Amino acid sequence: MRQLLLLTSFLFITTACASTKPPNDKLTQVESTIQQAEQVGAENYAPLEIREARKKLAEARELSAKENYEKAKRTADRAMVDAELAQMKSLSEKAQKAVRQLRESIRVLQEEIQNNLDKTENRS
């Protein structure tokens, strides 16, 4: 019985600790991930996702200010995945665009070569 009491109180204390501490580190991490996403062009490539991340970060800050730390932490976690998605989507779109441009340049190059060959054949 005494052991059970100890365990319960321990559990209570740890849970209490988790909720009494503002998730400042988490908020900073989200902030920096959002900035990274912005740097790779999220505003153009993933506008919905980046907006969602910013909105949730603002919510998380508000909750944290109201000392609702547990909810603030969860919201920050969700903001984090939004920001990560925005970043990854931007990088992916940009890379795919680069592929398309490269393929196009190869196509143009091949066309030019063919034209030159045709000209040469016509000349001789």
Place this chain on the structure above:
Amino acid sequence: MKNFQIKAFFIATIIIPLMAGCGGPPQNNPLLMEAERAYSQAESDSLIVMKAPVALKEAEEALEQSQQIWKEKGEKDLVEHYAYIAHQKTKIARETAQLNAAQDEVERAESERKEVLIEARKAEAIAAEQRAEKALTELQEEREEAEKARQKATELADRLSEMEARQSDRGMVLTLSDVLFDFDSATLNSGANKVVNEVSAFLKEFNDRTVQIEGFTDSIGSAAYNKDLSQRRADALKRALIETGIASNRITTIGYGEEFPVATNMNEAGRQQNRRVEIVISNENGVVSQRTE
């Protein structure tokens, strides 16, 4: 009535939970179901499995947490929280896979582009070589043509000198003495045949040339008569040439009479020189330059 209530209670409390228990935990949280559907799609996509295993694993972990809390009838907010994280992580896995695939593709395309450029340079080199060869051939042909032209010119000069033509301001001029005609006559004598044949052979060989036959006399007799005689003599020579097969439009004639003496008319030797027929040979364009004096 009471019996029914008991029955209903029984069904509600025992049967339904039992049924639910048999079918596993009821999966009717829409957000969790959506996350599960997205995850199972991603999991069966070989590209994502291969190119984004870490992100996929993170999605799976979040999904399992969501399912766990759901099974334990935990807080709905928390179920949906992890479902959301799982869903977003699934999307991240998809984007990561596409990014990695695109980067591989960029690498492949870049090496392909290099190959194409190398091919282009090869093709350009071949084309340049062909052009050079063609230019060389053309040069050779030009040289051969020039050589042929030179040879022909030499032949022409040889033939003309054989016929004792002389170079004048108007080109090559062949002077025939009056011995081809009898006195006061415009009829060619038998001695003229050799000259006619020579001129004819020359015109046949150099078929771009034309000739102008000009007749001249000494000053004895009236000018009008002399002019007429010289014209008739020139025409006689033209007829003789036409008979050998030369086209009439290649031969023009003019009778100048006493005009343009080449020597004095005061003595017989000079008059002999003045009685003559000159054949002026055109340039290669068939043009005979006219007398300007």
